Amino acid sequence: MKRSFVDAQGEQNQSLVRKKPHGLSEGNRHGKQCDIITRLPLELVEIIFKKGNLSRQDIINISMTSSSHRARFFMLVFQSIKITWGDFERFDKTFKHKDLIRHVRIYSDLSDIKKTTFGEWNISMRNLLLECTNLWKMIIEVMTSARCLKYQDKFDVDLSDKITSLTLISHANEAADESLFELSQLQKFHNLSELKLNGFFINKDQYFYPKFKPDLSDYAVRCLDGKVLNLKHLKLVNCRWEHPSNLSDIFSPNYPSPNPVLICGREKEKFTAPSSISIFYSEESAPFVVSERFRNFVNNDNDEQFLFQTQFYSRLKQLSIVILNRKELTNPERYDYYYPWIGQLGFRRKFHVHSDASGEIECRSILTSLERLTLVGWRLSNLSELEKAFKTDGGMKYNMKHITLYIMPVTGSGAENRNEEELKGIKKRLEEIFNAPGINNNHCTMDIGYAYDCLKDHRYDQEFSKYN
Structure with missing residues (x-):
């Protein structure tokens, strides 16, 4: 149902041996007319593809038209990849164009729940973040809650700060705690400007505070943990929360200081203030839409x-x-x-x-x-x-x-x-x-x-x- 990075590579390899269609061979008159798109600036081509609503498959097909098209557009093909947790080792060893990747989707293999859950908790994203130098957007599916992100301890802010757009999707259909999202789970993603959550019970982490080195040498970085001060676009799809929590509590929290000395001379507390909030509910959220929590949100x-x-x-x-x-x-x-x-x-x-x-x-x-x-x-x-x-x-x-x-x-x-x-x-x-x-x-x-x-x-x- 979903494409993996292996599929993309396979299609590109096929394009090397596939015969060129009649009338599109390089050097003939018709081929030159069709190749006009290869002479346009890449930025303009991206705009054309976007405005024309071309799918990923469309771009792959264009790149397979001829070797000149492939040389021009293979970088667009590899901008986005989809992998499961089970693909990580193979991806590290065999994928040769990591510098071209801008968007990654880690999707759940619903046919093998046990293996997927194991991957969420035991496979590190460090190499992915380290080697995909131009990566800025991630979509991560989880089988239950997003707690696993909180314990991804093999990478730190210096690798994840380049991620400005993050989407989290929960496949849990159980009790609220099974699909829990707390902002502290994103404590290593300081630079998010866009956050989308789908299918979560969202709550404020009452027991979190940033952890500092004894000499406070990492204070400037660690004081941002559990916050998204650059957040501009917040999108919630079928997300619920409990009274008396509200969106301000959850996405612009104030955490207790672990050391009163840190308060002295500290700058005024910064806050999150998005410019765009989008909230979507379908039939599965009927109980929440008629609840007091929703009424309090739409009527202050x-x-x-x-x-x-x-x-x-x-x-x-x-x-x-x-x-x-x-x-x-x-x-x-x-x-x-x-x-x-x-x-x-x-x-x-x-x-x-x-x-x-x-x-x-x-x-x-x-x-x-x-x-x-x-x-x-x-x-x-x-x-x-x-x-x-x-x-x-x-x-x-x-x-x-x-x-x-x-x-x-x-x-x-x-x-x-x-x-x-x-x-x-x-x-x-x-x-x-x-x-x-x-x-x-x-x-x-x-x-x-x-x-x-x-x-x-x-x-x-x-x-x-x-x-x-």
């Missing part, structure tokens, strides 16, 4: 601790909350109870924060800081709920540039006509809220529709999947 009006969390949200520009029941494709006339109401949203609460631009104290809310807001799979009882959720007071201006809102449809007799009028009414009301004269620093564009459309065109399938 009554959260007594919210003012202690505002630093975490102070730089937030993009927020997405997508809730979809994929089983509805087989029964579109009914939907489960767990779709929340827009009236539950409460991102208007004011807080004061130092402006990064001016250095002055500004009055803000999460809502007025946002530039892009995406809400999919929410219910709307009437248009007045839009004002309750989105209209601010006190003279604060919006910075909103785009809103995506896909709600649950009206069902029953005459629903089609009512639905069309409903969407028009929603857009008109949102225009009045966000684009009234003098209320928004930008002009807000809008994409309004029904959640069922997102199911039909499968636009979020890749976000939910653990196998892509």
Whole structure:
């Protein structure tokens, strides 16, 4: 089902002995016309491939067209590899292009769970991190929790600091502790700007603190353990947490100091403040979406601790909350109870924060800081709920540039006509809220529709999947 590094090498070797297709031989007129792509700058080729949504297999096929294409594009073929824990030894000994690798996916062999679990705990990533000098992105699948990363003691920050994008996927379907994620498990990944978690129970590690050498010579490095101060993009897929924990506690924690002397003369505590948060829930997370924990996250009006969390949200520009029941494709006339109401949203609460631009104290809310807001799979009882959720007071201006809102449809007799009028009414009301004269620093564009459309065109399938 998945490609390994061996597959990629095998296909490349085949290209050396495969006969060139008629009309594409090097030196003839048609071949020269086709080879124009080999003369383009590689950076431009990468943009063309990306914009054209070319798959990895497409790039492999292009590289097999001729020897000139292979010489030009084999480096793109080897940018991404997929290996299991059982492939590590063979990879170390036989793979010859480690310097070309930028992305690695370590995937779980679900047909051999025992061997995969053994690999997670007993095989070091040191050589992978050491020899893949241009590696910056990793996807790691685990059978249960991500604890194994915490005990990968054969590499340190000097090797893992180059990783700026990390995705962790848990295949556990058991109790919460079996899929546990705590930020301290990433204590050697100080430089992450993008973190995606799929299928985890997330929690704050109450007992962690950085470990220092007796002479404190590693203090500057070790004080960053268990933190991701450079985090800009946080994506959670079917992740749960327990009350009273919140995202600020988990991803911007304060750990107790192991030595009170360290507090003296220390710089002000730094905090994590992502610019983008994306949260996705499918039918398997129905109990969490109707829980108090989720309601407290989407509505901070009554959260007594919210003012202690505002630093975490102070730089937030993009927020997405997508809730979809994929089983509805087989029964579109009914939907489960767990779709929340827009009236539950409460991102208007004011807080004061130092402006990064001016250095002055500004009055803000999460809502007025946002530039892009995406809400999919929410219910709307009437248009007045839009004002309750989105209209601010006190003279604060919006910075909103785009809103995506896909709600649950009206069902029953005459629903089609009512639905069309409903969407028009929603857009008109949102225009009045966000684009009234003098209320928004930008002009807000809008994409309004029904959640069922997102199911039909499968636009979020890749976000939910653990196998892509």
